[in-house]
Amino acid sequence: MKRVGWTVLIFCIVSLAAMPVYASNHTTIKDWSEINELTSEIWELGKIERYNEAADVLEFTSENITHIEDVLSLRPDQQRLVEYTFSDAITSLQNPEWTKEKKLNKLTEVRLLVDALQTNYEPLWKKTGLMMLEPFITMEKEIGDQNSTAFHQAANLLLERYETVRPALMVDLSPDKIEKLDEHVSYVDTNRIKILTDAEHQKHLEAAAADFEALFFAKKDNSEPSLFWLIFSIGGIISSTLFYVGWRKYKGDKEEELRVPGKR
Structure with a gap:
């Protein structure tokens, strides 16, 4: 399998088919379930090349994660990892020279990271x-x-x-x-x-x-x-x-x- 196979498999793994838009329904984030919804939406937006919207939802999610750090029980190193991964993904979405595949890979990093932070059983990775x-x-x-x-x-x-x-x-x-x-x-x-x-x-x-x-x-x-x-x-x-x-x-x-x- 070549690079296309990697993208297809990741699509199946993260189960992003026909995801509704959640960002418009949230003014704040309260728990991991909402973060999972948003990262799923972000991936779906990237898949259909709506990069500006995906970047907006990423920024919204990142800001809210920072505000509720105590609720999510993130360690300082995990907080830094989240901030870096989200920031890197936003940068990739805003770079017109990056291919669709590279941008999806960065969004996949976000999705897998959030899932690993949220679950203790059979993480997506x-x-x-x-x-x-x-x-x-x-x-x-x-x-x-x-x-x-x-x-x-x-x-x-x-x-x-x-x-x-x-x-x-x-x-x-x-x-x-x-x-x-x-x-x-x-x-x-x-x-x-x-x-x-x-x-x-x-x-x-x-x-x-x-x-x-x-x-x-x-x-x-x-x-x-x-x-x-x-x-x-x-x-x-x-x-x-x-x-x-x-x-x-x-x-x-x-x-x-x-x-x-x-x-x-």
């Missing part, structure tokens, strides 16, 4: 797992095919997607985990040529992929081969999504057989 892993799979495939252009495109995609998800991760993960992920992404970016040609650097790529896999998906039994190791070992994988779903179904069937003796 968890649902971006396959799209975060896809650049790793593509890079590994292009190493085998010796396609440096496609490899660099996949590396760029990793940077772009990680930037989109990172604010939400900062809410839910410890600083040590964020630092480790940052190091992985930075390593891939600064050592592209070496990764393409050197086996030792390729091991670092595999380690980074494994850590992202562990973050976005359930912890695996150590006795089982890594999902990424299987994918990297099988040539010609076109759809990592279908492969992953099939692998999960196979694992579930095996577990069911163990629970129910004699089941076929």
Whole structure:
């Protein structure tokens, strides 16, 4: 899947179809539910390229979040993160040189961040797992095919997607985990040529992929081969999504057989 696939998936994740306009119904914001409504509206406005209106709703939401900081129980670092993410998104909407995709990515940052602050169960960023892993799979495939252009495109995609998800991760993960992920992404970016040609650097790529896999998906039994190791070992994988779903179904069937003796 290419960049269009990322935008489509994010659209499904945040469930923004046919959202009504909420900003006109609010003079102040009182709780997280209203903030969620507004960030959903903002994304929808961006999708149909009504950037000025989206920026206005963003500014309205940001100002109100600042006013009710005590109600939302934001820590100082979270407050700064919200202010920066909202401000960055507003700037992107007001920049005529930015593409629609880049602007939507910035609005997605806002949506995922607000959701992470609001919920303690199954945050939306968890649902971006396959799209975060896809650049790793593509890079590994292009190493085998010796396609440096496609490899660099996949590396760029990793940077772009990680930037989109990172604010939400900062809410839910410890600083040590964020630092480790940052190091992985930075390593891939600064050592592209070496990764393409050197086996030792390729091991670092595999380690980074494994850590992202562990973050976005359930912890695996150590006795089982890594999902990424299987994918990297099988040539010609076109759809990592279908492969992953099939692998999960196979694992579930095996577990069911163990629970129910004699089941076929």
